[in-house]
Amino acid sequence: xxxxxxxxxxxxxxxxxxxxxxxxxxxxxxxxxxxxxxxxxxxxxxxxxxxxxxxxxxxxxxxxxxxxxxxxxxxxxxxxxxxxxxxxxxxxxxxxxxxxxxxxxxxxxxxxxxxxxxxxxxxxxxxxxxxxxxxxxxxxxxxxxxxxxxxxxxxxxxxxxxxxxxxxxxxxxxxxxxxxxxxxxxxxxxxxxxxxxxxxxxxxxxxxxxxxxxxxxxxxx
Numbered sequence: 195x196x197x198x199x200x201x202x203x204x205x206x207x208x209x210x211x212x213x214x215x216x217x218x219x220x221x222x223x224x225x226x227x228x229x230x231x232x233x234x235x236x237x238x239x240x241x242x243x244x245x246x247x248x249x250x251x252x253x254x255x256x257x258x259x260x261x262x263x264x265x266x267x268x269x270x271x272x273x274x275x276x277x278x279x280x281x282x283x284x285x286x287x288x289x290x291x292x293x294x295x296x297x298x299x300x301x302x303x304x305x306x307x308x309x310x311x312x313x314x315x316x317x318x319x320x321x322x323x324x325x326x327x328x329x330x331x332x333x334x335x336x337x338x339x340x341x342x343x344x345x346x347x348x349x350x351x352x353x354x355x356x357x358x359x360x361x362x363x364x365x366x367x368x369x370x371x372x373x374x375x376x377x378x379x380x381x382x383x384x385x386x387x388x389x390x391x392x393x394x395x396x397x398x399x400x401x402x403x404x405x406x407x408x409x410x411x412x413x414x415x
Contacts, residue, residue, distance in 0.1 A: 210331040216245040216290045216305065225306045226286050229313055245290035249329065254287065256280050257322060273318045288321055289313050295328040330377045362391055362398040372408055382407065 216222065218241050227234055247254035257271050269277030281287070286309070293299055293308040303311060312321060363371070365379045368388075372378070379399065382388045387407055391398045 210295060210328050212332055213294045213296075216294060216309075218244040222290075222306045222309065225310055226283060229286060229310070230283065244287055245294055247284065247287045247291055249326070252277075252279055253281055254284055255322070256284055256318065285318050285321070286313070288318070288325060289316075292316075292321060292325045292328070295325065295332065297324055297328065326375065330375055361401050362393070363401050363404055364396075364398060368399050368404045371404055372411065 218239055220236070220239065223234060223236070223239060226232070243254070249255050250258055252258045252260065252266055252271075256269070256273050256277070259265060259271060265271050266277060266279060268279055269275045289309045289312045292312050293304070297308075298311050298315070299308050316324060365376050368379050369376050379388070383390050383399070388399045388403050391400060
């Protein structure tokens with residue numbers, strides 16, 4: 195009699211959802227002022243951008259490069275170095291966003307308490323890594339929910355059994371080849387730079403298309 199195999203963590207897909215924006219209220223403002231030893235007044239309360247940073251923009255993300263991957267001429271994208279372009283509280287907003295994505299959130303710890311916890315337990319670099327892990331899963335799930343049942347126009351739609359082994363790649367393998375994130379692969383598909391190919395419930399991209407895109411990107415450097 196064969197043993198019943200237990201499900202591993204890899205068998206269970208981790209669902210990531212973003213909760214509504216955290217309100218920049220008096221409680222959070224006090225935590226922010228304590229963290230930065232600053233004296234921001236109530237004029238900043240209700241800021242729409244708070245807890246929803248643009249991770250692709252240098253304004254919200256000190257490590258984000260400019261067009262063509264160029265470093266900021268003012269701060270060089272060095273974490274902790276003052277920059278007149280980047281928002282002064284980008285680290286705090288990143289922590290607030292991490293809480294929206296569930297990082298360190300428990301039944302007894304949420305909101306301002308969770309923000310404070312993440313600021314104390316993660317430096318900017320590691321907090322950014324944790325946020326991006328969850329952010330990418332969130333983006334992939336949203337894209338799959340929107341496009342998962344729609345196959346793109348390619349030859350696999352007509353005869354899926356005719357694609358030879360080795361001609362398809364997982365999103366993760368494609369991301370390694372293109373030296374980008376999982377989210378970037380989804381974005382390339384949405385922009386029609388790559389075609390998504392479905393195999394059962396799993397999504398793939400064509401190896402030849404990924405290699406062609408890699409060549410184009412290298413030519414632009």
